[in-house]
Amino acid sequence: MRIIERKSLPTEEPYILTGLPDIGLVGTIASLHIIRQLNMEEMAYVESDELPPVVVLHKGHLKMPIRIYGHDRIYIVTSEIAISPNVMPLLAKNIVDYAMSKNAKAIIMLGGLAVPNRLEIEKPKVYAVATLDEILEQAKNIGIEPLDEGFVVGIHALILRECSFRRVPALLLLAQCHVQYPDPGAAASIIEALNKFLNLNIDVEPLLKEAESLRLKLRELMRRTTATLSRIQKSHEYEAPPMMYI
Amino acid sequence: MSFEERIDEIFERIRREVRRFLEDIERYFELEQPMWCYETRSLEPLFTITETEEELIVTFDLPMVDKDSIKINATEESLEVEAKLRRAVPGPRYLGSEVCFEKFRKTIRLPVKVDPRGARARYKDGILEIRFPKLSQRRFHIRVT
Numbered sequence: 055m056r057i058i059e060r061k062s063l064p065t066e067e068p069y070i071l072t073g074l075p076d077i078g079l080v081g082t083i084a085s086l087h088i089i090r091q092l093n094m095e096e097m098a099y100v101e102s103d104e105l106p107p108v109v110v111l112h113k114g115h116l117k118m119p120i121r122i123y124g125h126d127r128i129y130i131v132t133s134e135i136a137i138s139p140n141v142m143p144l145l146a147k148n149i150v151d152y153a154m155s156k157n158a159k160a161i162i163m164l165g166g167l168a169v170p171n172r173l174e175i176e177k178p179k180v181y182a183v184a185t186l187d188e189i190l191e192q193a194k195n196i197g198i199e200p201l202d203e204g205f206v207v208g209i210h211a212l213i214l215r216e217c218s219f220r221r222v223p224a225l226l227l228l229a230q231c232h233v234q235y236p237d238p239g240a241a242a243s244i245i246e247a248l249n250k251f252l253n254l255n256i257d258v259e260p261l262l263k264e265a266e267s268l269r270l271k272l273r274e275l276m277r278r279t280t281a282t283l284s285r286i287q288k289s290h291e292y293e294a295p296p297m298m299y300i
Numbered sequence: 301m302s303f304e305e306r307i308d309e310i311f312e313r314i315r316r317e318v319r320r321f322l323e324d325i326e327r328y329f330e331l332e333q334p335m336w337c338y339e340t341r342s343l344e345p346l347f348t349i350t351e352t353e354e355e356l357i358v359t360f361d362l363p364m365v366d367k368d369s370i371k372i373n374a375t376e377e378s379l380e381v382e383a384k385l386r387r388a389v390p391g392p393r394y395l396g397s398e399v400c401f402e403k404f405r406k407t408i409r410l411p412v413k414v415d416p417r418g419a420r421a422r423y424k425d426g427i428l429e430i431r432f433p434k435l436s437q438r439r440f441h442i443r444v445t
Binding site: 173232233234235236239265266267269270273274276277278281285 | 324330331335343344345346348361363364389424425426427429
């Protein structure tokens with residue numbers, strides 16, 4: 055697997071954001087909205103024999119399914135296909151390599167935190183997980199609560215692990231969300247948190263307005279992502295020792 | 301660990317693997333089905349099934365739908381949901397420009413027997429939630445005389 059770069063931003067120490075398919079497709083929805091709102095340009099794409107044989111067509115133009123967009127001091131990695139478990143370690147490693155090659159200030163992952171009572175929650179809350187205390191402190195200072203207990207599973211866990219080993223500053227933002235349904239409300243909460251963290255001004259109103267049609271369009275990706283996630287969680291569940299022995 | 305315990309552990313592992321394998325096959329066939337039906341001009345909604353000790357809870361993601369257009373039919377073993385979309389949604393272009401989808405439609409076989417007469421449904425934020433009392437789990441108080 056490798057990242058093929060077409061262009062590069064002139065900025066030094068950019069932020070690398072990831073919006074990959076996960077619970078509630080929070081990262082995917084957020085990244086698509088950010089790309090559109092900031093009018094970001096395609097910078098690179100991921101190429102690998104491990105990926106499914108898929109290319110995407112947008113207005114007749116051929117695109118690779120996992121792409122990196124850039125604007126100002128931000129790169130964002132987005133994917134239009136579910137990431138299968140066997141590809142996850144390679145992709146995580148490549149994203150961290152890419153961030154290091156750019157001398158990135160931090161990797162910020164956008165994701166969802168499944169809550170069973172999501173229907174009763176008007177405004178999803180955002181939690182933070184970080185590899186370094188300084189970055190978690192920054193998140194706390196702007197009112198993002200740290201996630202104290204729990205498991206992080208999947209691509210985010212692998213990126214966090216890779217960043218921990220290599221001492222790369224990384225922050226995972228998780229918004230409360232539906233487990234198996236696309237959740238634009240949660241994506242809006244994540245963007246608001248990101249606005250504060252990076253001092254951006256991305257309007258979430260258009261996202262909330264088109265929430266219903268997004269939920270309709272993203273059903274297929276959600277179904278495939280759910281199938282992938284349940285495979286990971288199942289194996290994780292089987293392999294994890296009972297908490298009482300830890 | 302005793303010999304019997306080791307054998308038990310091995311068999312438990314085999315059971316898990318077989319279960320996973322069967323689930324993977326099921327999922328594979330499910331994923332290969334399109335989420336729309338050309339003949340009925342309907343879309344398939346995402347749905348989830350969860351269980352508590354006494355209830356079976358089925359939810360459907362039904363965006364772009366008005367509560368009044370939702371029709372639910374259930375038996376002890378199956379559930380059928382149909383809901384009209386507020387506006388017709390165009391299908392993929394290769395199906396032809398005249399193909400539009402007008403409703404959601406889904407029939408599912410329930411994993412346990414339920415009492416459809418005791419079911420409750422609510423629709424909130426585009427999500428339909430139906431709660432069925434489980435038939436097998438129904439508890440009756442028996443007096444000792």
